Amino acid sequence: MSHEENQTNQYLTFYLNGEIFGIPIHRVLEVLDYTEITKVPQTPDYMRGVINLRGSIVPVVDMHLKFDLDPSERTVNSCIIIMDVTIEGTKTSLGALADSVREVIELEPGQIEPAPKMGTRLNSDFVQGMGKHGDEFIMLLNIDAVFTGHHGSLSEADSVAA
Amino acid sequence: MDSPQQAFKEEAYELLTELETALLELEECPDDMEIIGQVFRAMHTIKGSGAMFGFTDISSFTHEVETVYDLVRSGEMKVTKTLVDLSLQARDHILGLLDAVCEGQPADLPRSGELVRQFQALIPGKTSTPAFEVPVQEEKAEIDELQTYRIRFNPSPEILKTGTRMSALLDELAELGTCRTIAHKSKVPPLDQIDPELCYVSWDILLTSPCREEEIRDVFIFVEDECEIRIRRLDIGSDGEEQQKRLGDILIERGDITQDEIDKVIAKSRRIGEMLVDARLVDVDAVESALQEQQLVRQLTEKRKEKTEAPASSSLRVPAERLDELVNLVGEMVTVQSRLSQTAALSGDSELQSIAEEVERLTEELRDSTLNIRMLPIGSTFSKFKRLVRDIASDLKKEVDFQTAGAETELDKTVIEQLNDPLVHIIRNSMDHGLELPDVRQAAGKPRQGTVFLGAQHSGDSVVIEIRDDGKGLNTDVIREKAISKGLIGPDENLSDQEIYQLIFAPGFSTAQQVTGLSGRGVGMDVVKRAIEALRGTISLDSTLGKGTTVRLRIPLTLAIIESLLVKIGSGSFVLPLSAVEECVELTQSDIEDSHGRCLANVRGTLIPYIPLRNSFAIPGPVPPIQQIVITRIDGQQVGFVVDTVIGEHQTVIKSLGPMYRDVRCTSGATILGDGSVALILDLVPLTQQHAVTEAARLS
Numbered sequence: 001m002s003h004e005e006n007q008t009n010q011y012l013t014f015y016l017n018g019e020i021f022g023i024p025i026h027r028v029l030e031v032l033d034y035t036e037i038t039k040v041p042q043t044p045d046y047m048r049g050v051i052n053l054r055g056s057i058v059p060v061v062d063m064h065l066k067f068d069l070d071p072s073e074r075t076v077n078s079c080i081i082i083m084d085v086t087i088e089g090t091k092t093s094l095g096a097l098a099d100s101v102r103e104v105i106e107l108e109p110g111q112i113e114p115a116p117k118m119g120t121r122l123n124s125d126f127v128q129g130m131g132k133h134g135d136e137f138i139m140l141l142n143i144d145a146v147f148t149g150h151h152g153s154l155s156e157a158d159s160v161a162a
Numbered sequence: 163m164d165s166p167q168q169a170f171k172e173e174a175y176e177l178l179t180e181l182e183t184a185l186l187e188l189e190e191c192p193d194d195m196e197i198i199g200q201v202f203r204a205m206h207t208i209k210g211s212g213a214m215f216g217f218t219d220i221s222s223f224t225h226e227v228e229t230v231y232d233l234v235r236s237g238e239m240k241v242t243k244t245l246v247d248l249s250l251q252a253r254d255h256i257l258g259l260l261d262a263v264c265e266g267q268p269a270d271l272p273r274s275g276e277l278v279r280q281f282q283a284l285i286p287g288k289t290s291t292p293a294f295e296v297p298v299q300e301e302k303a304e305i306d307e308l309q310t311y312r313i314r315f316n317p318s319p320e321i322l323k324t325g326t327r328m329s330a331l332l333d334e335l336a337e338l339g340t341c342r343t344i345a346h347k348s349k350v351p352p353l354d355q356i357d358p359e360l361c362y363v364s365w366d367i368l369l370t371s372p373c374r375e376e377e378i379r380d381v382f383i384f385v386e387d388e389c390e391i392r393i394r395r396l397d398i399g400s401d402g403e404e405q406q407k408r409l410g411d412i413l414i415e416r417g418d419i420t421q422d423e424i425d426k427v428i429a430k431s432r433r434i435g436e437m438l439v440d441a442r443l444v445d446v447d448a449v450e451s452a453l454q455e456q457q458l459v460r461q462l463t464e465k466r467k468e469k470t471e472a473p474a475s476s477s478l479r480v481p482a483e484r485l486d487e488l489v490n491l492v493g494e495m496v497t498v499q500s501r502l503s504q505t506a507a508l509s510g511d512s513e514l515q516s517i518a519e520e521v522e523r524l525t526e527e528l529r530d531s532t533l534n535i536r537m538l539p540i541g542s543t544f545s546k547f548k549r550l551v552r553d554i555a556s557d558l559k560k561e562v563d564f565q566t567a568g569a570e571t572e573l574d575k576t577v578i579e580q581l582n583d584p585l586v587h588i589i590r591n592s593m594d595h596g597l598e599l600p601d602v603r604q605a606a607g608k609p610r611q612g613t614v615f616l617g618a619q620h621s622g623d624s625v626v627i628e629i630r631d632d633g634k635g636l637n638t639d640v641i642r643e644k645a646i647s648k649g650l651i652g653p654d655e656n657l658s659d660q661e662i663y664q665l666i667f668a669p670g671f672s673t674a675q676q677v678t679g680l681s682g683r684g685v686g687m688d689v690v691k692r693a694i695e696a697l698r699g700t701i702s703l704d705s706t707l708g709k710g711t712t713v714r715l716r717i718p719l720t721l722a723i724i725e726s727l728l729v730k731i732g733s734g735s736f737v738l739p740l741s742a743v744e745e746c747v748e749l750t751q752s753d754i755e756d757s758h759g760r761c762l763a764n765v766r767g768t769l770i771p772y773i774p775l776r777n778s779f780a781i782p783g784p785v786p787p788i789q790q791i792v793i794t795r796i797d798g799q800q801v802g803f804v805v806d807t808v809i810g811e812h813q814t815v816i817k818s819l820g821p822m823y824r825d826v827r828c829t830s831g832a833t834i835l836g837d838g839s840v841a842l843i844l845d846l847v848p849l850t851q852q853h854a855v856t857e858a859a860r861l862s
Contacts, residue, residue, distance in 0.1 A: 052840050
């Protein structure tokens with residue numbers, strides 16, 4: 001698997017509040033249209049709840065709230081990206097609620113710059129690197145870090161810097 | 163490792179467990195022949211299959227131990243504590259040998275030798291004579307192939323004239339196997355009338371032998387014309403179902419007598435044999451012969467039973483994963499079935515509805531029997547604890563009587579497995595911290611021997627497991643001080659006894675002054691509590707200073723599927739375990755207004771506190787004018803849960819919410835409803851506790 005991981009340069013890109021984010025394509029299982037999400041009581045807002053994915057219970061995380069962006073409007077393009085993540089050593093499937101998916105792009109390792117230490121408005125652990133695709137910069141997410149733990153989206157370093 | 167050896171390994175593990183249980187039982191009742199038999203059989207099987215699969219170290223060592231038990235079985239040796247101790251060591255050694263072979267390490271043969279010497283030292287006035295042992299084993303091994311024949315040899319009086327020697331014939335028969343020979347002498351005339359050239363005697367011979375009927379006939383091949391020979395194989399039910407024949411039946415079968423004649427005699431009601439003889443219907447020899455046969459059949463049947471009883475008569479060994487798969491499939495099936503039922507109900511098609519009902523009934527049965535397959539009696543773990551207690555007791559120099567009850571209580575296999583570690587912890591704690599040393603106990607006026615009780619029983623959809631000791635009990639002052647010194651509570655905090663007991667479950671808490679190898683490393687009870695909660699169970703403590711401590715675990719029967727009550731709050735669906743639900747009552751707007759903000763419902767004169775789930779879960783939306791209170795009983799206490807509407811009963815297939823929701827306390831999982839939507843399963847106990855805490859916080 002790790003061998004294959006190194007080989008794959010494809011990323012699925014999606015929009016959150018107009019910004020483009022990318023995740024490695026081999027971690028993505030499927031993209032669903034928005035469906036009814038069952039909220040689990042007494043959980044943080046960004047944990048939108050769970051859905052029934054062909055008989056399995058899959059949790060859904062609202063990426064807007066996770067990253068402290070403005071709450072999302074539901075549109076016809078709203079979608080849930082189902083992906084494989086490893087949370088505290090346990091492999092599990094999880095849905096990320098995004099504004100819309102854009103495309104699958106290919107990025108050579110040379111096109112990826114290390115994540116800036118500050119200024120991304122995100123916990124620097126969450127960002128794997130910045131992909132340069134044409135004129136755009138794509139924030140490539142380290143999805144395991146994003147969904148591990150229940151800490152807020154802003155790192156302490158960022159809060160201090162801000 | 164190839165599969166036959168793997169199979170032997172699995173079998174051996176089971177046998178060793180069986181052996182351990184039997185040995186421990188034997189220690190309690192050293193004269194119980196049945197248990198001695200069990201020990202012997204377990205050893206014998208290990209030896210036999212060990213040799214078959216090339217585990218020679220194991221089989222030769224086991225053989226020596228078995229030899230000793232053979233002596234015990236035949237009454238030449240008594241069971242002593244030393245013998246049991248040694249046997250337990252031998253059992254551990256066999257396990258060690260097995261592990262060594264499997265890991266490709268050299269066997270600890272010096273240890274084998276040493277144990278064998280110790281065993282032989284126990285044998286009264288006997289030096290090892292393995293040569294004597296071998297034939298005994300062979301006989302035992304071949305019981306299955308042995309047949310018993312009844313041979314009636316009725317020579318014509320003229321037979322002697324052909325030069326046949328009767329004794330030679332009988333000797334030849336005796337060579338074929340074990341013989342019981344009874345001569346019928348009634349036709350022998352008084353001495354002065356005897357013609358020495360005539361044969362007046364006939365014989366009944368019971369032959370137990372591995373040979374076939376033809377071979378027996380061959381013995382008589384030269385005298386066939388001069389005599390009447392009837393050979394009949396006795397059916398000593400190989401399946402153990404054969405009824406033992408009564409004497410009368412045997413005589414009838416042989417044609418010595420008819421049923422009518424017997425019936426007439428029976429009316430006189432004396433021993434059938436005597437009566438028949440008195441009535442001159444049969445002679446003494448015939449009765450004797452039949453009696454012999456009866457006895458033989460009885461013995462053989464018993465022997466055979468002994469052999470077949472040991473392993474479960476017809477059971478299958480199935481990998482647990484396959485069962486898990488089956489349970490998963492049944493879970494899916496239940497979900498689909500509820501969808502079918504819902505669709506059928508909506509369609510209004512009566513034929514479809516009846517099909518849906520049929521499917522529902524079948525699914526329910528399928529579900530029950532599938533879950534039943536996974537149910538195991540908890541006793542299998544109890545026996546392990548017996549050994550544990552014994553070992554700990556000797557380590558701690560304490561005298562302990564370990565009692566168990568409810569070993570037959572059945573629980574899901576996974577649950578039993580996961581209960582093992584917590585129970586070990588609790589029992590260790592009881593013995594280490596609870597029970598005092600014998601001298602201390604005596605000084606306190608208690609029997610020197612402490613008691614640890616482990617019991618299990620069903621209670622609704624849960625099993626309650628109780629671990630009780632009659633030790634010194636929990637000292638609340640000590641716990642308190644300790645908690646203060648560890649900073650768990652403030653020095654001025656006023657806590658009830660129960661609250662103080664709960665401190666024991668706090669991480670890093672340990673009351674032992676002295677850290678021992680067994681417990682007291684501070685990783686005790688908090689780990690136990692977490693493990694029990696992971697099983698959706700609860701743990702509670704009760705203690706009287708100086709009298710003892712009781713730990714009570716409440717564990718749900720199964721982790722897969724439960725009966726539940728489906729309710730709605732706003733647009734969300736929730737299910738409550740039906741076993742906890744007692745009734746549902748209405749809660750109207752005026753009820754709420756009348757209660758002055760208190761959450762208490764008056765149900766037929768009883769005030770029952772209720773929890774408005776809509777508030778607890780912060781569910782938005784208008785409150786319906788009439789809500790429902792689902793009244794449940796949790797740990798003996800009635801608590802109501804307010805919901806918008808009650809939908810009805812529901813078969814709930816429990817699905818985990820996954821690691822993302824690991825910290826959520828109020829739900830124990832989710833389930834998928836017939837329409838494909840998700841409902842959350844409410845975990846009532848933490849929900850109630852949580853409510854109590856927030857209420858207390860609001861008041862203070």
